[in-house]
Amino acid sequence: MLHASAELQRFEHSSKSDGSLSFLVLGDWGRRGAYNQSEVAFQMGEVGEKLDIDFVVSTGDNFYDNGLTSHHDSAFEESFTNIYTAKSLQKQWYSVLGNHDYRGDAEAQLSPVLREIDRRWLCLRSFIVDSELAEIFFVDTTPFVEEYFSDSDGHSYDWRGIMPQKSYITNLLKDVELALRESTAKWKIVVGHHAIRSVGHHGDTQELIKQLLPILQANNVDFYMNGHDHCLEHISDTQSPIQFLTSGAGSKAWRGDLKKLNRGDLKFFYDGQGFMSVKLTQTDANIEFYDVSGKVLHRLTTSKQLYTSM
Template sequence: MALTLLTALAAAVTVTYCFPAVFQELENNGNRTSIKFLAVGDWGGLPYPPYVTAVQKTTANEMNAVAEQMGADFVLALGDNFYYRGVDSVDSPRFQETFESVYSAKSLRVPWYVLAGNHDHAGNVKAQIDYSLKSDRWKFPSYYYELNFRIPNTGKTLTIIMLDTIVLCGNSDDFVDEQPRGPAYAVEANRQLVWLQERLARSRADFLLVAGHYPVWSVSEHGPTECLLKSLRPLLIEHNVTAYVCGHDHNLQYLEESGVGYVVSGAGNFLDPDIRHWNHVPKGSLKFFTGQASTLGGFVHAEVTKNKLILTFFQATGTSLYRTVLSQREFR
């Protein structure tokens, strides 16, 4: 009897870890051999007329230009989707005023995979999730979730794990303190962390990205997030994650540390040149930073090919500022 029970438990564990991934379908595969996407954070306009900022509009225009020229299969929306207190219901006019009417170009009418930021959690995040049922491009199925893609005509795969770092670490009041003050519900935070550990452990993706709102490393106003340094960073290193992508600080940054790339793309609506945490990241890890008002905003374009991930950082004034190339994962 005991042996039978152990066998059943082992089978259950095997099923849990080997459950086949659901792959997102890309349009117009044809002879393509890459996946392309944009990553933009902190793009959430204003809660009063005109509901958008000059930086948001200029950045949206350049996102359209880059998507038309270089291609974009989807957009990663990295939180703080609606300033300053999120939305109150699924019928909020902010969805139209700050999202639909701003990113209206044809090249941006692709799936937007969304996660929540601290300002979203000041409102009703469930309403943002429910808006997925009202929009043909707003994709926000849960507080945290996994995306899987086949890189066309290569046999290679890309996985993006979308986290809720506010559930994980707690909220922060940007006007009072910089660091999250601990999860509101420890059980929910632990549930997400266990889920993440399982997903990372079983992933055989050739390129594995993790996305959240809070940064692991940042030289700017908010600085490194202590909670993520303790809970997330060791997992990124252990499982050879390609890169971590986030927002929160209102600028563009790229850092590399212990084999992981760290992308900060939080320049979608405001700009901040603050570098108060310049000496609080590992020496030599910072490769690129800009937060100057003259850039008029910014975002990141990513292309995942058969054997590399190409990241290009764009300013809204129409030029690329920095490019880096990351290799596919090696399994130990």
């Protein structure tokens, strides 16, 4: 029997000539411009220009409500190409699949046909973007969530390429662990659709806490970035330096829908639309969260020592 495998493909994306790297992070967005998607896209264009971004990261749920029907689905252009039109956003977009994407033809989003329609688009299940300064590990989190298999709530999911689920996840975790362990990048970032920690509607993802988090903690990961909850948030890990950053506010936001705000590890929560920017240098990471009018709501700055090699 053929076992599902999750070999991590690697894409080189070099840093700027000064050694820095900048990108935007957006999640849960594709609604043909509705629910302020177009307004968020406009502000992304402004910030993207100011930061001279190298690329955009999408944390999944790229097309609502049920992904794409095929690689000829007009929603691709109506929700992506025709919305993110700013000059600064004409860069590579690196995307993972979200649970809503799995409700459609998941493989359509992975298809090279879409890259012919819009060359910016690159979506794979799990892969690595390597800029030397930083390595970004994109992880396919939807297959971890048991509920989608046992209680699909009337939705059908496109599990082609995932079954058998257990061996898919085992292989994926092995690949992620090995890649993280071997990484010599100054910054290690992991991107998935589902939150590991969140105070939003969906809250923590127990399967990821159990299976993925220990690997991240053991391998000096700096940031875990996700969508899924339609909000912006920053939570610190209590057992490691990892910062959990949610950017799932690309269009429809869930006002007032949150679990509990009394967590000591919660640094920031916002229940409106917006996105996040990341600027990395050899010594510093500067991360900012913006609302729909481009206002900076929260800033996170982390510094690293410059170690000289003996």
